[in-house]
Amino acid sequence: MTLTAIAINCSLKTSSSEPSSTDAMIAVLKEHFAKVDVALTDTIRIADHDVKPGVDHDMGDGDAWPEIEKRILAHDILVFGGPIWMGQTGSVAKRVLERMDSFLYDTDAKGRMKSYGKVAVAAIVGNEDGAHFSAAQLFQSLNDTGWTIPPVAACYWVGEAMGSTDFKDLPKTPDKVTETAKMTTANAAHLARLLKDAPFP
Secondary structure, eight states, X not given: OOEEEEEEEOOSSOTTSSOOHHHHHHHHHHHHHHTTTEEEEEEXXXXXXXXXXXXXXXXXXXXOHHHHHHHHHTSSEEEEEEEEETTEEOHHHHHHHHHGGGGGTOBOTTSOBTTTTOEEEEEEEESSSOHHHHHHHHHHHHHHTTOBOOSSOEEEEEXXXXXXXXXXXXXXXXXXXXXXXXXXXXXXXXXXXXXXXXXXX
16 A cells, blocks of 8 residues: 655745755655655645644635645645754744644544544754654644654754754765664554554544
């Protein structure tokens, strides 16, 4: 069974800015997803869109979130990508999590959120400590809003604190990142297939 994945890049920069290390980490996961029959078909750079602050499905006045949400939910797996800022997940990622708060009340007849049966993993990069804390923030919020989190769900790289070398600048992907990417993608694909065959009640 071929599954589909989508990535969101929660960089603070738009795609017209300099290349993104988050995109580089998403590319590593895309490569390994392909080896387990998961097609990562789309990446959305959130900063390119007018995602309004708030916790409702549609905040009106040109809010880009409803269409982004539709694109995300059309896939089996979400790769939630973003950088570490000040030791924690960045503000753009937090805005996405806040907008997913609407899942709590937008449920089906059985009380299931629209994200039920879908799997989420994280792609985290930074030049400071905070990868584990960022993952904890993401996974608690994603779990609260109905996503299913597999084992080894965070693929991350943290460089030297305040260093000048970013993940995108490395000559090759570090072996530990590759090893983690293999586990992250294999576990996510396995869990997504199980949930397709046997949805939550």
